[in-house]
Amino acid sequence: MQQDWDVLWPKIVDAAGETVYMVLATLLFATLFGTAVGLALYATRKGGVFQNRLVFVTLSFLVNVIRPVPALIAIVILNPLTRELMGTAVGTDAVIFPMTVIATFGVARIVESNLVGVEPGVIEAARAMGTSRIRILLTVLVPEALGPLVLGMTFMLVALIDFSVIAGTVGGGGVGNLAITHGYLRFDDRVMAVTVLILIGLVQAAQLLGNMLSRKVLRR
Amino acid sequence: MSHSSSRSDAVTAGQEMIRLDAVAKEFPGGVRAVDAVDLAVEAGSVYGIVGHSGAGKSTLLRLINLLERPTTGSVTVGGQELTTLGERQLRTARRDIGMIFQQFNLFRSRTVLGNVAFPLRQSGSSRAEARTKALEALRFVGLDEHAKRYPEQLSGGQRQRVGIARALATSPRVLLCDEATSALDPQTTQEVLELLRRVNTELGVTIVVITHEMEVVTAICDRVAVMEDGRVVERGEVHEVFTRPQHPTTQAFVRAALHASPVLGLLPGLLREHGVDAAVADSVLAQLDANGTEFASAERTERNQRNQAVSA
Known part of the structure; x- marks a missing residue:
């Protein structure tokens, strides 16, 4: 039996809010950790300002091990750890942990590859001025790579929306959960349709925001 | 002949701003980019280093501010031996050595x-x-x-x-120029060279330029060193090296520079116009020709034909 709209709407609004919350929280943490890992990858690679083969190979291996694991599987694998750290493995808050873990390594590669794209000459100029290595990383490389970085992060944001829906089906909240519990299990096509519309809207908004930001940074 | 393949730059003691002693740089894989180079740059002067690409001049320039650490030898700038400094002290020392680049960076x-x-x-x-x-x-x-x-x-x-x-x-007291005008058109090159001249004369900054363009050297340098295969093959006062090049590489550079100068094409005409004796003019042209200047070939062919017609 299908529920009335006045019962459904509050659930839909709540679910959309949860999705936005999960995605933004994950984006925040993944950006922090991912940027750190990405900088470390870039700095320790051959010819990097803190060249260190051991650290680079270890990090790179870690990233390559974690990234190919499908999101759904990753959340399930990380379940015990999530329960340990967050107190529970179910719910919107709990799922932010495994999502952050996965996204961190994605962000790391985005950061690394965009830093590699920065003209080596710019780094040389900074070195010639007597700039310290850590300053070169933070005040030269990151600002120089910011334009493409913003676009890369926009890609990540869109991927996270997709990711959050998957998380919603295995314990997380949000529109993914709603789509399964109401759309799929109750055969309510209207909920499915609304869910899809919400997702399209979110992705559009994310891309628009990313494009605007990168245009501002790149001044084009 | 004092300039040809001489091993050192004559600089009054206490007046030198940059000093390289037996500096060598070997890259992994055994490539010796710079091989036992001695260099002394007088304070307040402009020093040019020319060479074809791959001659090691770019590496040599980076050895002065230790962007590249020498494998052996010592580097002294402004009386401070940079090769003995740690990373932190070196960073401070580098603030006294400015650098500009071909691609501006x-x-x-x-x-x-x-x-x-x-x-x-x-x-x-x-x-x-x-x-x-x-x-x-x-x-x-x-x-x-x-x-x-x-x-x-x-x-x-x-x-x-x-x-x-x-x-x-x-x-800074020193400015290093890495092919600073090579990406610029001739007009702009002149403007930048003029500016570098002002940097030297008005601010008293000691300048080292590396370039493959001889006209840059003739425009602003006091002394020049010619590099090939990581070594300095010739050095001296610019006018000296320019007028009596000894090493084949130097001769090639001078030749190229003369070719690039449009004024030289006018030389035979000018000699004639100023009433220079034909024998003297021929001798001048022949000497220039011996140095590899081929500017007058058309002119000479014409004259030879005339001579042949006369003697026939």
């Missing part, structure tokens, strides 16, 4: 002012102080009105002038 994410203020900010200047000094440097290169623009909004020549302002912001 400006920060695209920063405004013109931001670029020039950067070395000041990171060497501890307050925001206000950095701004004042950066504007001063920009005024010197004539770009203070463009302070708020971004590098991509400037022409190549303007970008290099920003590069010069950035290199001069911390008031």
Whole structure:
């Protein structure tokens, strides 16, 4: 039996809010950790300002091990750890942990590859001025790579929306959960349709925001 | 002949700003980019290093501010032996050695002012102080009105002038120029060379330029060293090296430079116009020709034909 709209709407609004919350929280943490890992990858690679083969190979291996694991599987694998750290493995808050873990390594590669794209000459100029290595990383490389970085992060944001829906089906909240519990299990096509519309809207908004930001940074 | 393949630069003791002693740089894989080079640059002078690409001049320049650490030998700048310094001390020492580049290497994410203020900010200047000094440097290169623009909004020549302002912001005693005009058109090259001359004469900055363009050397350098295969094959006063090149590489450079000079094409005509005796003129042309200048070939062919007609 299908529920009335006045019962459904509050659930839909709540679910959309949860999705936005999960995605933004994950984006925040993944950006922090991912940027750190990405900088470390870039700095320790051959010819990097803190060249260190051991650290680079270890990090790179870690990233390559974690990234190919499908999101759904990753959340399930990380379940015990999530329960340990967050107190529970179910719910919107709990799922932010495994999502952050996965996204961190994605962000790391985005950061690394965009830093590699920065003209080596710019780094040389900074070195010639007597700039310290850590300053070169933070005040030269990151600002120089910011334009493409913003676009890369926009890609990540869109991927996270997709990711959050998957998380919603295995314990997380949000529109993914709603789509399964109401759309799929109750055969309510209207909920499915609304869910899809919400997702399209979110992705559009994310891309628009990313494009605007990168245009501002790149001044084009 | 004092200049030819001489092993040292005659610099009065106490007057040298840069000194390289038996400096060598070997890269992994056994490539010796620079091989046992001695170099002394007098304070307040402009020193040119020429060579074909791959001769090692770019590496040599980077050995002066230790962007490349020498495998052996010592580097002394302003009386301080850089090769004995640790990373932190070296960073401080580098603020006394400005550097500009062929591709300018400006920060695209920063405004013109931001670029020039950067070395000041990171060497501890307050925001206000950095701004004042950066504007001063920009005024010197004539770009203070463009302070708020971004590098991509400037022409190549303007970008290099920003590069010069950035290199001069911390008031260094030495300026290293890495093919600073090679990406510029002839007109702009002249403007940048003129500016470098002012940097030398008005600010008293000692300048080292590396270039493959002999005209850069003749325009601003006092002394020149010619490099090949990581070694200095010839050195001396510019006019000396230029008029009596000894080494084949130097001769090739001089030849190329003469070719590039449009005035030389006029020489046979000028000699005639000024009533120079035909035998003397021929001798001058023959000597230039012996040095590889082929400017007068058409003219000579014509004259030879005339001579043949007369003697026939």
